[in-house]
Amino acid sequence: MTSRRSMLFTMVGGVLAMGQPAVAAARRAVLIGVFATDNDGTLDLAEVKKAASALFSKLDRDHDGTLDKRELAGRLTAGELAAADPDHNGTLTQDEYLAVVEQRFNAADPDKDGTLDRKELNSKAGQALLHLLR
Numbered sequence: 001m002t003s004r005r006s007m008l009f010t011m012v013g014g015v016l017a018m019g020q021p022a023v024a025a026a027r028r029a030v031l032i033g034v035f036a037t038d039n040d041g042t043l044d045l046a047e048v049k050k051a052a053s054a055l056f057s058k059l060d061r062d063h064d065g066t067l068d069k070r071e072l073a074g075r076l077t078a079g080e081l082a083a084a085d086p087d088h089n090g091t092l093t094q095d096e097y098l099a100v101v102e103q104r105f106n107a108a109d110p111d112k113d114g115t116l117d118r119k120e121l122n123s124k125a126g127q128a129l130l131h132l133l134r
């Protein structure tokens with residue numbers, strides 16, 4: 001658990017360190033490595049959803065199959081939560097969570113090739129997506 005957590009911090013650091021080319025490149029490699037399952041250096045929607053599903057399970061501390069505001073721990077604003085919650089019961093099912101993830105994936109993929117490369121992951125939309133994966 002601890003090593004996974006520090007890996008995630010490394011990843012966040014890599015994203016924040018974009019201004020330092022050598023370090024950032026190495027850290028971005030770590031970032032891709034954490035999520036990508038086919039090691040081609042890009043993320044597709046299936047890989048992103050897999051990472052999001054794993055995070056969903058981890059965040060669902062009471063194991064009721066939904067995430068409430070507390071479990072989301074600031075990952076969505078009140079407005080984003082309301083928009084993502086069509087049945088307005090204040091919690092997100094995994095399907096509802098993955099729908100937001102898919103929206104953000106598409107927003108982060110302006111060239112619509114179905115994969116996110118490093119440049120796309122480092123964009124503002126890419127960062128918004130990564131926020132839901134870790």
Ligand SMILES: [Ca+2]
Nearest residue numbers: 060064066067
């Ligand atoms: Ca829950």
Ligand SMILES: [Ca+2]
Nearest residue numbers: 085089091092
């Ligand atoms: Ca709901």
Ligand SMILES: [Ca+2]
Nearest residue numbers: 109113115116
């Ligand atoms: Ca793309």
